[in-house]
Amino acid sequence: MASGHGNIPEEVIESVLARHDIVETVGKVVHLTKQGKYLWGLCPFHSEKSPSFTVTPDRGVFHCFGCGMGGNAIKFRMEIEGLSFPEAVRIMAEESDIAIPEGKGGPLSPPDPERDRLLSAYELSAKFYHFLLKNTEYGTAAMNYLRSRNFSDKMIDQFQIGFAPDRWDTLLQFLEKRGFDLAEMEKGGLLSARGEGKGYIDRFRGRVIFPIANRTGKVVAFAGRILGDGQPKYLNSAESRIFNKSRILYNLHQSKASIRKMRQIVLFEGYGDVISAWEAGVHNGVATMGTSLTESHVALMKSLADEIVLSYDGDKAGQAAALKAIPMLEESGLRVKVAVLPGGMDPDEFISRHGAESFMERIIDSAVSAIKFKLIYLKKNHILLEEDGKIAYVKEALQIIATLHSSTEREVYLREISSELELSYDSLKQDCNLLRASMQKNMPEGDNNDKRWNNGRHKKGQVQAPTLLPAYHAAERRLLSLMIQDPEAAAYVGERLGEEFNIDDHAAIAAYLYAYYAQGKPPGISRFLSSLQDDRLEKTATAISMMDTPPDWNTQVLDDCIREVRKYPIQRKMEQKREEMIQAEKSGDFLRAAQIASEIITLERQ
Template sequence: MSSGRIPEDIIEAVLKHHDIVDVIGKYVHLTKHGRNLKGLCPFHSEKSPSFNVNPEKQIFKCFGCGIGGHVIRFIQEIEGYTFGEAVRHLAEEANIDFGWEQQTPEQAERQQERDQIVKGHEFAAKLYHYILNNSAEGKAALDYLRSRGFTDSLIETFQIGYAPPRWDVLAQYLEQRQFSLPLMEKGALIAAKSSGGGYVDKFRNRVMFPIRDARGNVIAFAGRTMGNEQPKYLNSPETSLFRKSRVLYNFHAARAEIKRTSRIVLFEGYADVIKAWSAGVHNGVATMGTALTEDHALMMRRSAEQVVICYDGDEAGQAAAYKNLDILAKAGLDIKVALLPNRLDPDEYIESFGAEKFRRDIIEAAVPTDKFKLIHLRRNFNMQDNEAKLRYVRTAIREVIAHIESPTVREHHLKELANEFSSISSFETMKQETNEIREEQQKKRRSGDNNDFSWNTVMNDGTDSVPLPKLKPAYDKAERHLLYVMMHDRDVAAQVQERLGDAFNDEAHAAMAAYLYAYYAQGFEPDASRYLTALQDDKLERLASSILMTESDQGINEQVIEDYIREIRKHRQQQAIERMEQERVRVEKSGDVIGAARIAIEIIALKNQLKAM
């Protein structure tokens, strides 16, 4: 079995220490479903949960996209790690000594570089924070933050700092602490001078907000000016650590509250997140000064069922909220939109009306998407003009209400429109127009219009999404059942090895059996999760996790094992007979009658053996 140069005892210790439910539960909202736990898959968009976790076997399997395996495989996929990096990550969390030699020198160098860049960012965050709080240079920045309502407690909690106006403060300190400056340049903390010979800081004369990954490591910075300089916010450029499309500000700190409430509050900027935190909203996150992406949406869906968009109340903020509805809906999130009055932003509202009113009247009073769309659409029409009112009603029906699937919700919105605009149109007329538009939509769908939504919208029946024959061949079923029992019973595996060896008909099944023989030969006991780590092959792990999740040992006895082995051998014999029949026909066509007759006799002998099985 190969696990690179990672000692087997470390892999075993990592698996024993980390319960798969606890690890996956940090990323996926799981609910009890019989012997398993289920949730929405973090690796593809879906509306019906097809992601299963088995606590007893310590494995996971998604019957939507097919991915499956052990806890190390999950961390590999969710964090984009290699096997060694995933083991290291889990070992660090468990305080397990991970002083093994990496699989390759290249991987060792990459991990060492990553660790040093993270340490450089952590040092920079502490330095900027110290300068803000303990230097004459930082006093103006500290006064500025306090004037904006940032208390000392918030400054400490979010480790806000200050980068002084001098060119190379950070570069000098990094050099003194013996950090590799070329490596720190690679991590985007400093930049080489254009004239050559030395380095300068990336950030100068800015209030500094550390950006952390999901584990809480500082991986980048956002620097804000205190005046009118542009750009107002300057983010670190993308590096091997920092991908803007995959990072949400404050996600690491908000995770506990997100898990408790299954809700995320999405803000536009760092200041809004921090001020909302001071107001008791501890599940707030923000994008990194970039547009919301599908990766962001999936990241949120892994941890929550609902997202409340709380953007600025001005035109730009509301337009951005409207634009993001489809991305969030595609990820399967329940979406609500917080409405801030008088074009205020969250920071301003909290300052003006207080924390309790913000939580109650803004966050808790957030409206569903259909209601928000109608409110947003209304801004484009002059409600003092009867003709504009009519255009608004017809546009609202065509662009919003007619697309609502629920008849009850459709009627609710139509009645609200009819009550408000009774002088323009009646409820019956509005309903008729809605039905006509929906009929036209249905005709287009039947004509073969493409469906814009790619998520899974059906209940999953526990089978892989890859098309499979409805009725599997008897030998395939026998091999899967036999492998299931072998993974749970060393004695059965030894019996199959002696009588069948690697003579499975399916190549992947044969490979799984070979790994299983080697696994037991090393003295390991039956352990589904531990065996899966031995495979270290994505396709085999998917197959093995599928077998472990879907097969059963119910009714297994010596006779059933015998029947499985016989069925597997029978198919191999049938395949051999078919090949010999083809050979007989070829030889006969070539004119070799005697040779063909000799093959025919061999075929008869094989058929007799088949009957005797």
């Protein structure tokens, strides 16, 4: 059975693409608005205010005119969730009950040995650190620390927590004995360089080690917490080809089944909180990688859940972080609730003091709406016993309530404030309505005011003017566009032009197309993209497929394009010859100049 993807059979890839509609796949992450034959939205891969991200349902592809990202449904999942091609196919097949034959679904061909070596090194290092924690005197102090935080042996094993001794070469010797290239290990974030040409040392020393796994459970990085005093408190692996902290959520590999079932994620600030909460019964908990929430994190969560419960620390910094995260999450279309912790506690501390049952009932199950949380937070900043404090609080509270679209929701919060502060409900309602009218008057013109996060204040049909391409470049793109749509066009171009495209990426795409059709496969950009094995080629092919090239063609159209493609290298050669002729004339070699002029005339005839 032919396959260009290691052991993954072609029919599995085709079934995955057939069952995972591109609009549905992308729509879980991006709010899409229909305009003509395209669906438009804000690109989840780069920051933008005006939508330049498109989905073409009939072609089964997405493409961003801003950053150039593009591909089919599999590629979208790969980029959003940080997956390799086989990982994405396996996950999507599992979601659609598509069986992958026993022993199939191996690594993508061609193999990536450097990536494999890094993954192997991290897996062995995680086991080594875990062994040092559990079975050596080095780990005694770390074990005492973990037990003081009520981490059970079961949790220490399940989360594979380890310890890096306070020595310079513990891991270095371990890796060196196993034949790993130390420069590669430094690049991968396991070791640090001493200095130019001075060798390497352990990156993690005197730290409790929390292994960080990707979505499929492979360890790709470590977070090390220092024992005792010292800075930084937490140290992460450096970013590498297998680890991008803005795209990884801690514990997603273990929590994804529960998340998928509940369509809800509990988002914590730290690893310890996730582990303590897991033992307390929160099996849909994840944490960001010691970094603030990013657009990539939000896009990933949007692809998995409908609701986020923020369970950040109860101190000022934690509450401020929650306030900052709410708009990012809401703008993506996620429902947001906030778990309110008393007295500045963090989740780990609350569980230690009050127990698992109380944490589930009083904190997680009693999480409040984002608006309610904002009002609670606001209340703390005002002295409500004083008239000035009360008036200032009401003014700021109305600014929050007035943004709500639902009149029922507005009424609930206004009645709450009315009762709490003994103020007239009708007066509050009147002030709120005046504020809403003022807000709507000042709202910028756009075509998507109900979803302002995906508005960008753009006018319908307004698209950035395309860059004018050289004639040969435009001709090559037109040829490839027709070849992607029609095998007969590809055969015609193959016979007359072959791979003699001037742009290397175009020549490569043409070669892949000839091979694709030679296997008897049907036309279609979404399927064809899965036969490519190069990220840049996928983006280029997707962009070409977005061209408005009429599918009907005749040989005259193809011949004109082929002539333009063939003309370019001759024109280049003529330019070079003209330069040579000028140089020959300048140096007084008029015989040589006349000879070159004759060569130029011959080229012009061609």
